[in-house]
Each structure stands twice: as C-alpha cells, then as structure tokens.
Amino acid sequence: MIEVKNLRKEFKQNRADAGLLRMLFGRVPSETVTALEDVTFNVEEGEFYSLLGRNGAGKTTTIKVICTLLLADSGTVTVGGHDVERESSSVRAMLGVSIRGERSVYWRLSGRQNLAYFGRLYDVKGAALRNRIEEIGEIVGLSERLDDYVERYSMGMKQRLAIGCALIHRPRVLLLDEPTIGLDAASARDFRDFISHELRARENVTILYTTHYMHEAEEMSDRIGIVNHGRIVAEGTPSKIIGMVPGNSVVTIDAKNAVNIDLSTLSALDSIERVHAESLDSGSSKIRIEAVVGTEVPVADVVHRLTSLGAEIGNLSVSRPTLEDAFLRLTAD
Amino acid sequence: MLVQSRARSWFITASSTGFFFVAPLVLMGKTIIGEKGERLGPFSELSGYDNYTGYLAVPLCFAFLTNSAYSWIGQRIRSEQQSGTLERLLISLKYPISLLLGGAWAHISFLLFFIVVGIASLSLIADLDLNIDWPAAIVSGLLHLYAVYGFAFILSSLFLWIRDAFIVQQSISYFVIPILAGAGFPIAIFPGWLQAVSKAIPFTWAFDVERASMLAHTPVSELWDEFVILFVMSSVMWIIGYWMFNVTLKRAKRTGSLGLY
Amino acid sequence: MSSNLAIAMHVAKKELRVQIGYRNKFIADVLSHVIGIVPILLITLALSGSSLNDIDGITRANALFVFLGYAAFMAFGFGTPIMIYTGMAWGISEELQTGTIERNFLAPVSRHTIVAGIGIYYACLYAFHVTTLMILAFFLFPSTAEIPVGNLAVAGTAALGLIALSAGLGLSSAAMFLMIRDGSLFLLFVHRPFMILSGAIFLIELLPGPLKLIALVNPVAYGVDAFRWAFSGHGTLEDPWLEVGIVWAGALVAAIVGVIVLGRVIRRQSRTGELSRI
Missing domain, CATH: 3.30.70.3100 (Alpha-Beta Plaits)
Known part of the structure; x- marks a missing residue:
C-alpha cells in the first residue's frame, strides 16, 4: 500500500549564533542538515506499521513526504500505486493524516464544525456527511461533546478529534504522527485501545504510525521499522526486532x-x-x-x-x- | 530585542510607518488647502498655525509611532503566552511589572529613531518648515513617551483579561488618540463638552507642546504649565497602569487563565 | 470532486465561523471602516476651517471627495476596506501559527482554492464595508443618492474590479506570508504604496514627480477615480469606463501573477519544509 524507496531529504537551517547587527542586516549563516539519508520500507494493505526513532531521527519528515507536504530530494514514494509527487491529489484523497495532533484542528470551532469542514474538503457532504460525523463521534468517543468548542476539550480529546477529522472521508491509509505525545498514562492507554480495537476493527485501514514510545509500538504493530539518523536500521515484527540483539533469553x-x-x-x-x-x-x-x-x-x-x-x-x-x-x-x- | 532582531522586516516596517501613514494625510491637506496655500486662511484662523503640513506631520508621526508601543507591549504578553513562556517568566521575575518595563525599554530604544526617520522622510513629499526649539522639543518628546508607556501599561493589562485583547486595545487607542486627543486637528472644532473631555487626555497636551516647540519655536519657559499638567496626568496613568497590571495578573492567577490566549 | 468554487465558499464559511470565535476582533472588523473615517473627516473639517457646529458648502465638497475615495479603497489605521489582500495574508499567517494550514493542505483540493476561500470571506467583508459606507454617504451627502443608473454601473464595476484586484494581490501576499516568516515587509512595499498611491484622499497631481508616475500606472488609482466620478460627477484621470477597464486589466494581471507566485511558493515550502515553522 505504501512503498518508500531510497528516500533522501536535506534541510538548510539558519544558525542562531550570529550577532544582533548581523541578524538584522547581514546574511545569516546556515548549515545543511540531513533529515533522511536513505529510507526504504513498505507497508502492506491492512497492516499496522510503526516507525520508531529518537527525536529528530526522521520519522515526521518521512510522514510529511508520504502525505505530500514535503518534497523529497531523491527517492520515490507511492501510496496505493500513486506517486506522491506526480499524483499528489489522488494520494491525498486516499490518506487520512494526523500531524501535530491537537494543533491541526480549529479550536475556535466546535468538534462537529471541524468534522464538517474537513469532510467537505474531501467531498463528503449532505446526509452522508451528517451520518459520518455521528459515526466518527462514536468511534472517537466524542459523541457527547461534538457541539462544544474545541478549546474546551482536553488534550486527549483534541487528539481524538484530529484523528476523527483524518477518518472523516474513510481513508484507506491512516498516517499518525506521534499521536500520544502529551497524553497522561490513562489517556494514552485509552487511545491505544481505541486504535487497536475500535479503529482497526471498524475501519480496516492501513496504518503508518510514528512514536518513540516502545511499548506502544510493541503492543500495536504488525511490523516495526527503526529509524536512526535518517535510515531504517532494522525492520520486522516486534519479536524479530527483539531477537536482533544478543542475550536473547x-x-x-x-x-x-x-x-x-x-x-x-x-x-x-x-x-x-x-x-x-x-x-x-x-x-x-x-x-x-x-x-x-x-x-x-x-x-x-x-x-x-x-x-x-x-x-x-x-x-x-x-x-x-x-x-x-x-x-x-x-x-x- | 533578541526576539525582534530575528524579524528584520519589522525594523524596516517600523522605520517607514511614520511616512506611510502620515503622508496621505499631508497630501490630503495639500489637496484641501491648495498647492500654494491659496485656501489656508480658515485653517490658520482656526488652529493658530500657518504651517499646515507640519501641523499634521509632527503630531501624527508621534501618534502613529507611539501607537506601536501599545501593540508592542501587549503583544509581548500575548506572544509569551502563545509560546508558553509567560508563566515561566512570572516565576522568575521578582516584580512582575518588570515584564512590561522590559518590553518598554526594548521598544523605546527603537522608537526615537523611528520618529526622526518618519519626520525626515515626510519632508520629502511636503515642505514641513520646522522651526524647532530643541530643549522644549526634547522635553515634549520625553513627556509624550512617558504618557505613552503609562497608557500602554493600562492597555496591556487587557491581554491578561481578554483573549482577543489586541483589537480592543487598538480600538481604544485609536479612539482616544487620533480622534479624542486631536492628533491631526485643533480640538476647537469640537463642541464645548467634547473639548472638555479632550483636555482630560494627556495626549491632547502632548500634541500641543510638540506643535508649539517644533513649529513655533516656543521655549520651555513658555510651555512650563503644559509640561507640568502633562507630567502629572502621565504619572496618574503610570499609577493606574501599575495597579491594573497587578489586578489583572491576580485575576488571571485566580481564574487560571495565565496560560490561556 | 466538487467544484473549486464550492470548496472556496466552504472555506469562506469556515473563516467566518473562526472569525466570529474572536468576537471582539470580529466586531471591530465589521465596524472598523466607520471608525476609520472619523479622524479623516475631522481633519478635513479642520483643514477646511469648519467645526462640527458649522459646516459650509466647501467643507462638504472636500469631505465628499475624501469620503468617496475612502469608501472605494482607502485603508487607514485599522479600518481597512482593502483588507482582502491583507486579510488573506494574515489569515494564512494565523493558520500557520495555529498549525491548521498543513491540515488544510492535506485535502485533495487545490491549495490555491484554500487561500482563495479565505479571500472570499474578506471580499464579502469589503463589499459590506463599501455598501454601508455608501448608505452612510446617502445621509451625510444626499446628492450621492440621486445619481443616474449609468453612474451606478460604473461604481459597481469599479468596486468589483477593486475586489478582484485585491483578491489577486491577496494570492501574492498570502504567498509572501507563507514564504517570509514576518511578511510585513511585503505589505510595506506592496500594500502601503498601493494605499498611498491610489489617490484615495488626495489629488494624484500633487504627488512629487516620480511618485506621480508610479501612481499613474497603479490601477487602483483609476478604480478610485471612477468610483468617485460615479457619485460626485468629478473625475481627474481618464474616461470612467476606460478607468474601469484598467482596473479589470490590473485584476487579471494580479490574478495570474498571484496564481503563479503562490504555486511556486507552496512548491518551495514543500521542498524546504517550512510550512510548519512559524
């Protein structure tokens, strides 16, 4: 469903150590940072695949390239056979994405208004949209709070709403970028249950998930890819990954x-x-x-x-x- | 200053604010009065000044640039809230009012420069014909800034109180300064009761002493009374500003809205 | 897939809802044009030698000149009938800050449509400003209510042309706000010269030489002049219908440039990854 081959991406970053006057009037010095060195992996249809890595390892960059927000320097990415660069519109129609979780929804709108807005952007409208909003409300456990302003939601509720918005058009592929960051233990547990039981059982989507919480990846993933310094350094089922290090048992x-x-x-x-x-x-x-x-x-x-x-x-x-x-x-x- | 130094365009924008906001009004004056001043009589009689371009340019330039003080200081609070550093700062500061004072010092260091650039650039499109008494002009400018920061502290407290405070703050300052204080016109055009209201605003006095010192070469000795009135009024605003900041800060701590924006 | 227009209208509706969420700002946006004209009229009054208690015919004529120019285009302080392109820019800037812009750009619709949708909201606000100002004009200057239908057509097409021109500029300003972290520089060199050199509240012939030349190639100046001619019978530049044509030609150029620039900037952002950096 998702095929990533030899992905490479570099960024130019301004340095912060220039003097005040130079920052005001001069040319700010910059350096090149390699975010993705050579990333290759694929995710099968219906699979739950987690990208595990430290902060800055390249997880979010990979997700952004897949969801068409970022163009790679080299390499190819296809989703459902569509190239993310050449057929970006078709790819976006297949994807449900939650990046930056609670920051990707409008806090000044209600949950229902957010769902309606994003649904409409994906051409879901009329009675189908209304029914889907109710359904999503149930799936993400926000039915009772859909008409409240999002600013009054807890962080976990905002995260769930963000996922609801990602699901509104019944995507075939769901990209979730560190969705449990900032959640307390109980909320994170609820969230994992929701992903594993509700979402996978009811929506049958392919999921690409990034996290740096090991237990999450181990508990939910069919396969895991470990990213380090912009490369996949290990890939396989959780037990296979564990088996890759000495002192097994x-x-x-x-x-x-x-x-x-x-x-x-x-x-x-x-x-x-x-x-x-x-x-x-x-x-x-x-x-x-x-x-x-x-x-x-x-x-x-x-x-x-x-x-x-x-x-x-x-x-x-x-x-x-x-x-x-x-x-x-x-x-x- | 460190934060602002990363926004280079802000510096250039602020340098040209005086010109861009005031130039259309100076040109409007030219349109109404006539290119050679052929319809100057009625205005001269009303305002007591022949130099209508300077009459408009000097106080309006001060008004628009000092207006930035209100948004500057208030926005500092808001951006600290947005970046989540306000609570951290308030934990570190012995006197919370230092947050506003620090913002004011950073701002004032640029402001005087901007005012000079504004007036100089306006002289490119109109003959401002300034006739400055420097000691009086300096005292007028400093007292005006003193009033500005007092008012800015009052308005900035709104940021701890109202979530979309910026526009409320802008509306109040816009209503008070260009309209009630007569930044671009003599308050003699108001009916009597409105003139009384206008005289209760320190900026009305500030604009008067600026015009007198920069257009009519009036020395300090002749403006002494106005300076004292301006100083006393501004001091009252500082006291109110200090009190309001502490009250709104306490309120925000009580309601838990310190980190909300 | 729905038509782009329907999606843009949907984005505009969302923008309205979000703006209403900022209640005080929304009220100020709705009323700012009326507050904005007050000091300008007071200065006009003073320069004409009148007071609020005593307004003569010359003062009234001066005030009408200023009022019509302001209604057509002039932005002053925070009362901004030209808020379409600044609004589009700030709208994008706000979405960048709240983090929702990326989410919008994930939808399978043209990213230009998302930006244009924000523009539609501000275009409606602008249309509301012009309309309410002209209703106010009918009371303050009764002669404006007695103009021939042909003049109304000139005023309407000139105002629509200015809306289209502003929306075209809005695409470019939104692009600049996406590209430059503090896009106020763009507003400084594009927005303010347009504002100043539109001749909204003064005669263009009073501008110093080079500025006058620039003003005469500014299509906004012709739109303002046509609008003013329609309600006062006094124009200073060209034949009113020719002026309307110039505004629309300017709008077309601005739209083409805007579409190209925005497309390039979004592509550049996709390369640099700066979309999520505030």
Missing part, C-alpha cells in the same frame, strides 16, 4: 547443593550460549544461563539436569530483552 536459578556440579553438562544443551555460577554466602549457588541469540533457554531440560545431579532448585526467573533494549542497541551511536 536469560534464566537465573538459585540452587542448593549445586557447588560441585559440572556446569558443562548444561552448556552441552542446545541453544545454550553461556553458563555462569557463583556461590552465595548462604551456601547455595546462583546459576545464570544465557541462550543463543534468537532462541530460548530450554528451561525444562535445564531443571531436569540440575535435579538429576542432586541440586535443589529454589527461585527460578526467566528474562527476555525488551524492545527498548533492542532499540537502544540498534540506535546506539
């Missing part, structure tokens, strides 16, 4: 009578990368078993071998790296 066991056990019997098991033991003051041992990257520690086999060698198992814990661990590793400078 770790089991820690507190065991009694294990001091004299030959740990090589554990190392010999499949999938085990490393085994390490240390004696504790209590006389028991703490055994740490790390799996080979991309695999899991065979916990049952480990326990079986240890008990068969006379060890008494106390506490056992299994830990896996999180998406955050993977992200930090993949985006480390």
